[in-house]
Amino acid sequence: MSLSLSRRALSATLAGLLVAPQVTAASDPLEAEAPFFEELPTVLSASRLPQALNEAPGAVTVLDRDFIRATGYRDLARVLRLVPGMQVGQERGHRHWVTYHGLSSDYPAELQVLIDGRSVYTPNTFGGADWSALPITLDEVERIEVVRGTNSNAYGANAFLGVINIITRHTSQDRGSSAAFNLGNRGIVDTRLTWTGGNESMGTRLSFASSRDQGFEHIYDKSDSQTVNLRTDYRLNGQDELTLRAGFNRSRRGQGYDDTLFDNNGLRTSSTDNSTVHLTWRRTLSEDEEWLLNFYNNHDNTREAWVASGLPALDILVPLNRNRSSDRTNLELQHRFALNDAARMVWGLETRRDMVHSPFLFMDGDPPTQYLYRAFSNLDWHLSKDWQLNLGGLLEKDGARVPQFSPRAFINWQVAQGHTLRAGYARAWQQSNTFNLYSSLRVYEPTTGTLVAWPYLPSHALRTPHVDTIEAGYLGRFRPLDTTVDVRLFRERIEDFMVRRTLVSPAGNLPLPLYTTQFVNLDTPVILNGVEYQIQTHPWAGGEIRFNHSLTQRNTTSTAVSQRTSPYTLSASWLQEYDGGWTTTVSVLRIGSLAGGDGYVPGYEYMSKPYTTADVRIAKRLHIGQNPAEISLNAINLGSRHQEIADRSEQVMHPEGPVNYAPRMVWLGLTMGL
Structure with missing residues (x-):
């Protein structure tokens, strides 16, 4: 189906949806159904103000606890495949490429990822979020809010194309103990233990999780991860509450391939320790006024070393490593309040310090400590019963760069009860990650000190990319079949998009014929035009269907950049409850051709073909003694074998077929109270 044909079909569908409410808007039966239309979830992440979904400035997808549990997935990143516009792929089992509308490099940095408002975007050289090393367990998650669109006016740089906010459960929501176990093929062995206790004024949750598997077939892809988390909520009085969150994750993961060029991506095991401490003070003066003070520190440390064979004829063996560590400290003050009966406002101040250490990747010395300062504000103003205005802005000073302003303006019109149109504009700036700016990687033969390769040059002259987004949307609720559309x-227009280019080494010809690269700005804009929609409906008793579809038209002078975005994605999920405690979930995913980043070694082109895959879960609720329990059979990557994202240089060496098929993985799960 062509994009133009899909647009015509969508326009016809929208016209039908928008005409229908106008016919019934004045009827009394619809007014009687008001409670049905008020059941939309309240979201926090779009503007930092609690808002009903139809009042949010932009599109927001909410994945609640029940839906996440119903998927049976073992990791958070896979759940995001079921969000319209999200493009998620795996080059191996423990490495997730998570983007909104694609575009990104090997380490996606266009999405801000938060846990309870705390950024887990790592300044650790390459940037992005390390999804397999987050110090969080799935059982802690209350819901995930995905803001689908530019949101830098609320969360600053890296909320470039959107925000993923993972919100955990308050300790008052669960009391007691529980355990969960998974056992399956590909060496799957998972364990999770959780205890929650306390009283009316103080609650504590302690959880431990261990996850292990062999990952993708025929490559070195083992993964072994342990996570420990502590959360304490302490209510000091009727107004004040303190929350302490502390987490630690230790991951050991297989990396590389056994036949890469000069072993530049050779076999090795990476070891990552990731820890966080997050302290929140919340003063709630009334339903309409609250002060919030957040302090957190994230620290991660990765050890990843191997030996490159070099050129056998020259008898060169070169030790390589990507050992790195980073430390982020952040302090934020926020105040929300009501200006009057029709207007609410939130403002805040934030300061951050990032430190990175990696002697091999930054041979000219570690990057300077980066200091960031922000001031932000958002206004939610109900102009009338049916019209609502959202205005927001953020001023950000990042290191030595000039201050940057990120504005957003949105208007929401409730056409009829349960039917809202929205339109808006936003600008965002993207923070350049440390590696792009300061990488100065050179490779020396250890015995003679001879320079044999110069893979990276620093890019101090990089301009800061920015995006201007114009969007329009519709959110509707329909009584028949309890349906939400x-x-x-x-239209997302990105200026100064960053790409990695090859160039002649400053040292001339070197013994190892590897490219020298540098990050530069594109001189022409990258423009993404498209449409995406989600439909959630309950067509029969106990049944729920979710359908997501996106179409993206890519306009850029760079073919390599265009290939980083799939022209379409589609997912459909059917959740069903049966008598006797049985439930099933079936999800089908379809994604178009995709390059997935810029490649470990530049100069090689390869795109994975479009694929369709399916995931299935069958579960039964029961009791073991007096304790509630659930046993499940789970399977992912069913159907024909497929490849999601390839290591391009490795793939070019094997034209006979994909080097990293996504394997079928099947496991039995048991969850029970203790």
Whole structure:
């Protein structure tokens, strides 16, 4: 189906949706159904103000606890495949490429990822979020809010194309103990233990999780991860509450391939320790006024070393490593309040310090400590019963760069009860990650000190990319089949997009014929035009169907950049409850051709073919003694074998077929109270 044909079909569908409410808007029966239309979830992440979904400035997808549990997935990143516009792929089992509308490099940095408002975007050289090393367990998650669209006016740089906010459960929501176990093929062995206790004024949750598997077939892809988390909520009085969150994750993961060029991506095991401490003070003066003070520190440390064979004829063996560590400290003050009965406002101040250490990757010395300062504000103003205005802005000073302003303006119109149109504009700036700016990687033969390769040059002159987004949308609720429809039309124009280019080494010809590279800005804009929509309906008793579809038209002078975005994604999930405590979940995913980043070694082109895959879960609720329990059979990557993202240089060496098929993985799960 062509994009133009899909647009015509969508326009016809939208016209039908928008005409229908106008016919019944004045009827009394619809007014009687008001409670049905008020059941939309309240979201926090779009503007930092609690808002009903139809009042949010932009499109927001909410994945609640029940839905996440129903998927049976073992990791958070896979759940995000079921969000419209999200493009998620795996080069190996423990490495997730998570983007919104694609575009990104090997380490996606266009999405801000938060846990309870705490950024887990790592300044650790390459940037992005390390999804397999987050110090969180799935059982802690209350819901995930995905803001589908530019949101830098609320969360600053890296909320470039959107925000993923993972919100955990308050300790008052669960009391007691529980355990969960998974056992399956590909060496799957998972364990999770959780205890929650306390009284009316103080609650504590302690959880431990261990996850292990062999990952993808025929490559070195083992993964072994342990996570420990502590959360304490302490209510000091009727107004004040303190929350302490502390987490630690230790991961050991297989990396590389056994036949890469000069072993530049050779076999090795990476070891990552990731820890966080997050302290929140919340003063709630009334339903309409609250002060919030957040302090957190994230620290990660990775050890990843191997030996490159070099050129056998020259008898060169070169030790390589990507050992690195980083430390982020952040302090934020926020105040929300009501200006009057029709307007609410939130403002805040934030300061951050990032430190990175990696002697091999930054041979000219570690990057300077980066200091960031922000001031932000958002206004939610109900102009009338049916019209609502959202205005926001953020001023950000990042290191030595000039201050940057990120504005957003949105108007929401409730056409009829349960039917809302929205339109808006936003600008965002993207923070350059440390590696792009300061990488100065050179490779020396250890015995003679001879320079044999110069893979990276620093890029101090990089301009800061920015995006201007124009969007229009529709959110509607329909009484028949209890249906919700959310549509987003968008145009995202990115200036100074960063790419990695090859160039002649400053040292001339070197013994190892590897490219020298540098990050530069594209001189022409990258423009993404498209449409995405999600439909959630309950067509029969106990049944729920979710359908997501996105179409993206890519306009850029760079073919390599265009290939980083799939022209379409589609997912459909059917959740069903049966008598006797049985439940099933079936999810089908379809994604178009995708390059997935810029490649470990530049100069090689390869795109994975479009694929369709399915995931299935069958579960039964029961009791073991007096304790509630659930046993499940789970399977992912069913159907024909497929490849999601390839290591391009490795793939070019094997034209006979994909080097990293996504394997079928099947496991039995048991969850029970203790």
